[in-house]
Amino acid sequence: MVDPWSRDELGHRRLVTVVLRLILDRQGLLVHGEIIDSSNRLRARFAGWDRLVPTLRAWVEGGSVDEE
Numbered sequence: 001m002v003d004p005w006s007r008d009e010l011g012h013r014r015l016v017t018v019v020l021r022l023i024l025d026r027q028g029l030l031v032h033g034e035i036i037d038s039s040n041r042l043r044a045r046f047a048g049w050d051r052l053v054p055t056l057r058a059w060v061e062g063g064s065v066d067e068e
Contacts, residue, residue, distance in 0.1 A: 016042075016065065020052075035059060 019036040035044040035056055046055040 018056070 017038040
């Protein structure tokens with residue numbers, strides 16, 4: 001079994017920093033949000049919690065993620 005924390009395994013991974021900017025209504029429910037990269041660039045927008053993960057995943061898997 002491969003140790004996920006070994007130096008070899010970590011060398012094959014990349015670190016990504018994102019900021020989630022969320023707009024909530026007065027009751028604290030998510031109206032919409034934005035995914036911002038570490039350079040403060042808007043990368044994606046989404047509406048509602050059910051769109052957060054698919055939007056984030058599409059951006060990451062789309063290969064447009066800047067490495068740290």
